[in-house]
Amino acid sequence: MEGENCSCESRFTPVDDIRPLEEIIEKYRGDRSAVISIFHELHEVYGYLDESIMEELARRAGFQLSQLYGLATFYTQFRLEPVGEHLIKICHGTACHVRNAQGLIDEVERALGIGPGQTSRDRKFTVETVNCVGTCALAPVVVVDGKYHGRMTPSKMQKLLKQYIEKGGSGEDGD
Numbered sequence: 001m002e003g004e005n006c007s008c009e010s011r012f013t014p015v016d017d018i019r020p021l022e023e024i025i026e027k028y029r030g031d032r033s034a035v036i037s038i039f040h041e042l043h044e045v046y047g048y049l050d051e052s053i054m055e056e057l058a059r060r061a062g063f064q065l066s067q068l069y070g071l072a073t074f075y076t077q078f079r080l081e082p083v084g085e086h087l088i089k090i091c092h093g094t095a096c097h098v099r100n101a102q103g104l105i106d107e108v109e110r111a112l113g114i115g116p117g118q119t120s121r122d123r124k125f126t127v128e129t130v131n132c133v134g135t136c137a138l139a140p141v142v143v144v145d146g147k148y149h150g151r152m153t154p155s156k157m158q159k160l161l162k163q164y165i166e167k168g169g170s171g172e173d174g175d
């Protein structure tokens with residue numbers, strides 16, 4: 001199962017390319033209640049809600065910038081900072097929780113010095129906890145750059161992180 005279901009989410013559009021923003025604004029033109037849907041789409045494209053993107057959105061779609069930030073900070077799933085080179089998502093849904101997802105979080109904190117919601121100083125790693133990723137039979141599950149790693153243990157986590165740290169690797173050789 002590992003290495004499957006790659007959504008290649010580590011490849012985001014640079015924020016100076018505003019074509020996707022224009023398309024998203026066009027798609028929701030006239031729908032003042034669609035801000036959250038717009039945020040979701042921008043998040044998918046750019047990986048986070050960049051300041052310049054928020055400003056453009058406010059200007060082009062006629063929103064107050066403060067209103068946009070109010071919403072973006074209210075919904076904690078939106079990032080306002082860019083993600084690191086590698087995005088580590090640790091599932092903390094029920095099945096993963098009872099199978100020691102916390103042990104994986106602890107291992108990441110020990111190895112990288114960062115916890116959920118944080119990005120390492122060298123911008124190599126961002127760590128997040130997420131709700132069920134849909135593969136509970138393989139709990140506990142970690143998703144790194146869109147690659148699913150099931151039945152994880154703290155020692156497997158340690159090995160996986162080592163591959164990324166030492167080789168700048170893709171985690172492909174993990175067991």
Ligand code: FES
Binds near residue numbers: 092132134
């Ligand atoms: S709870 Fe983690 S995959 Fe479902």
